[in-house]
Amino acid sequence: VVDNTQKIANMVDDGIHPVLDRLYPPHMKGADDEIRNSTMDKAHELYGDDLPDFLQARLDRELDSIIGNGYAVIYLIAKRLVDKSNKDGYLVGSRGSVGSSLVATMSGITEVNPLPPHYRCPNCKYSHFFMKGEYGSGYDLPHKECPECGTLMIGDGHNIPFETFLGFSGNKVPDIDLNFSGDYQPIAHNYLKVLFGENNVYRAGTIGTVADKTAYGYVKAYERDTQQTIRSAEIDRLAQGDTGVKRTTGQHPAGIIIVPDDMDIFDFTPIQYPADDQTSAWETTHFDFHSIHDNILKMDVLGHDDPTMIRMLQDLSGIDPQSIPMDDPGVMGLFSGTETIGVTEEQIQSKTGTLGVPEFGTKFVRGMLEQTKPQNYSQLLQISGLSHGTDVWLGNADELIKEGKATIANVIGCRDNIMTDLINWGLDSETSFQIMEFVRKGKGIKDEWQEKMHEVNIPQWYIDSCLKIKYMFPRAHAAAYVLMALRVAYFKVYFPLVYYCAYFSVRADDFDLVSMCRGKDAVKTRMKEINDLGNDASAKDKNLLTVLELANEMLERGFDFEMVDLNKSDAEQWLIEDNKLIAPFNAIPGLGLNVAKQIVAARADKEFISKEDLAKRGKVSKKLIEFMTENHV
Numbered sequence: 001v002v003d004n005t006q007k008i009a010n011m012v013d014d015g016i017h018p019v020l021d022r023l024y025p026p027h028m029k030g031a032d033d034e035i036r037n038s039t040m041d042k043a044h045e046l047y048g049d050d051l052p053d054f055l056q057a058r059l060d061r062e063l064d065s066i067i068g069n070g071y072a073v074i075y076l077i078a079k080r081l082v083d084k085s086n087k088d089g090y091l092v093g094s095r096g097s098v099g100s101s102l103v104a105t106m107s108g109i110t111e112v113n114p115l116p117p118h119y120r121c122p123n124c125k126y127s128h129f130f131m132k133g134e135y136g137s138g139y140d141l142p143h144k145e146c147p148e149c150g151t152l153m154i155g156d157g158h159n160i161p162f163e164t165f166l167g168f169s170g171n172k173v174p175d176i177d178l179n180f181s182g183d184y185q186p187i188a189h190n191y192l193k194v195l196f197g198e199n200n201v202y203r204a205g206t207i208g209t210v211a212d213k214t215a216y217g218y219v220k221a222y223e224r225d226t227q228q229t230i231r232s233a234e235i236d237r238l239a240q241g242d243t244g245v246k247r248t249t250g251q252h253p254a255g256i257i258i259v260p261d262d263m264d265i266f267d268f269t270p271i272q273y274p275a276d277d278q279t280s281a282w283e284t285t286h287f288d289f290h291s292i293h294d295n296i297l298k299m300d301v302l303g304h305d306d307p308t309m310i311r312m313l314q315d316l317s318g319i320d321p322q323s324i325p326m327d328d329p330g331v332m333g334l335f336s337g338t339e340t341i342g343v344t345e346e347q348i349q350s351k352t353g354t355l356g357v358p359e360f361g362t363k364f365v366r367g368m369l370e371q372t373k374p375q376n377y378s379q380l381l382q383i384s385g386l387s388h389g390t391d392v393w394l395g396n397a398d399e400l401i402k403e404g405k406a407t408i409a410n411v412i413g414c415r416d417n418i419m420t421d422l423i424n425w426g427l428d429s430e431t432s433f434q435i436m437e438f439v440r441k442g443k444g445i446k447d448e449w450q451e452k453m454h455e456v457n458i459p460q461w462y463i464d465s466c467l468k469i470k471y472m473f474p475r476a477h478a479a480a481y482v483l484m485a486l487r488v489a490y491f492k493v494y495f496p497l498v499y500y501c502a503y504f505s506v507r508a509d510d511f512d513l514v515s516m517c518r519g520k521d522a523v524k525t526r527m528k529e530i531n532d533l534g535n536d537a538s539a540k541d542k543n544l545l546t547v548l549e550l551a552n553e554m555l556e557r558g559f560d561f562e563m564v565d566l567n568k569s570d571a572e573q574w575l576i577e578d579n580k581l582i583a584p585f586n587a588i589p590g591l592g593l594n595v596a597k598q599i600v601a602a603r604a605d606k607e608f609i610s611k612e613d614l615a616k617r618g619k620v621s622k623k624l625i626e627f628m629t630e631n632h633v
Contacts, residue, residue: 136378
């Protein structure tokens with residue numbers, strides 16, 4: 001072997017592969033038929049028995065790609081997971097480009113409809129499509145009655161090409177990422193065990209490596225232990241040698257590996273417990289998933305706060321979140337001012353009312369809103385894309401808007417805009433797709449493509465903008481995020497106490513309970529203290545500032561906080577009583593969730609009769625008892 005390397009290599013059969021050389025998806029009987037039938041049934045239910053020609057052609061093209069490449073089973077797994085979560089009362093948000101697929105929409109995997117903006121009648125199935133970019137989103141269409149039967153029509157569609165998801169040839173492996181409620185995620189994970197069997201599902205393993213600073217610490221410890229004085233250049237060299245070495249193993253927070261029933265996990269990878277913890281409920285792949293992602297299917301079943309918050313808002317208000325309109329004037333007003341929540345900019349120290357609205361609450365995005373003052377869904381979709389891209393807003397779109405060369409409606413916000421814009425300008429679809437793929441990855445535009453763009457009179461500012469971009473967000477992802485954001489914003493405007501209750505229960509971890517209960521002056525003083533720290537503020541301080549901004553807004557809107565009540569408070573949920581919120585036990589500084597649950601469990605057994613009783617049965621420390629005494633809990 002040592003002396004005759006090439007001779008022996010030439011003796012080996014070319015058909016032998018040390019690792020598997022293609023994707024082996026799991027099998028589900030009837031997957032092809034089920035996806036085709038559920039897709040077509042829904043399409044006919046929404047658009048009538050005689051589908052428009054272009055719609056039928058798109059469905060045929062997508063189904064042929066999906067079924068022809070063996071991907072129907074991936075769609076069916078996602079469909080089953082979403083159906084189960086919806087049935088159990090938790091909405092599912094989609095991530096990434098899955099909303100680019102009309103089959104995914106029609107089979108119920110995503111709420112994002114990728115068709116061109118259009119009207120459809122829920123009664124007689126009449127439809128009218130806007131094919132030339134007249135509207136950015138179907139949610140922006142003016143309310144209109146059906147010309148056939150007089151029923152108020154539904155506006156839908158976000159104009160997203162299928163190619164974004166499966167490539168121009170339709171042969172890219174579909175990556176369907178789904179956001180489940182964090183509360184529901186373990187149930188969704190275990191449902192995959194029900195679908196495929198305990199021995200066919202595993203968590204995707206991860207490998208934790210030694211970081212730069214840790215490696216430096218190892219070398220300094222070695223220097224100390226061996227009583228040496230090592231030159232700084234040698235310390236750097238030794239640290240570089242340690243950096244990247246395997247330190248521990250772990251598990252992907254959401255990735256579930258699914259093994260076909262006619263194969264074995266060991267055909268792909270050894271398995272182990274994460275960090276050798278043999279009490280873990282899941283075994284993981286020994287190989288890091290990136291090493292085997294071309295061979296075996298991984299489903300990303302993620303946990304997210306938005307679906308959890310939506311469920312809590314629904315439970316507290318009785319409002320079905322799917323019935324919330326996407327063009328409510330009061331809700332839209334939040335993104336350009338504060339009037340719709342009845343406060344001034346000075347009162348809440350923000351020029352928009354979007355504090356605490358997912359995707360639109362950070363200082364950076366609020367600055368974008370102040371500059372652009374978006375008026376409708378498609379403009380919010382642009383903001384979402386611009387805020388997630390690299391070199392898309394700063395030094396690019398913001399300058400074009402300031403200079404008057406473009407507006408928020410026609411700057412490049414998401415990667416898909418490039419393909420649809422270029423097609424609308426008259427460029428052929430294949431070149432348009434190639435340019436989109438190059439630009440979104442920061443690779444620029446080839447000279448011959450630029451010549452073609454000039455031939456169809458594409459503005460120079462548009463080409464220059466493309467050349468600056470390093471990364472772009474998918475339009476389908478932005479559409480799904482804005483959908484969730486507007487639902488949350490609706491409750492903020494019309495059910496304020498319900499909204500604040502859900503926000504503090506689900507999204508907030510750090511509280512200054514004493515300041516919050518003392519009122520808005522105390523909260524503003526605490527906010528100023530953190531702001532005065534500037535760059536010296538810790539991550540915990542910054543998280544607390546976000547919570548205090550919402551607390552201040554709630555107080556300015558005429559509601560109050562009440563200190564923890566020993567007889568009423570929940571372990572972790574804030575409670576609504578009259579015009580105030582009662583704090584939960586875990587809002588007390590230093591009181592963890594386990595102790596909070598212990599207190600509630602002990603209280604259910606019988607009321608506490610003394611501090612000693614609380615300390616004994618509630619497992620509450622002396623320091624926490626002192627806090628409760630000082631604050632009259």
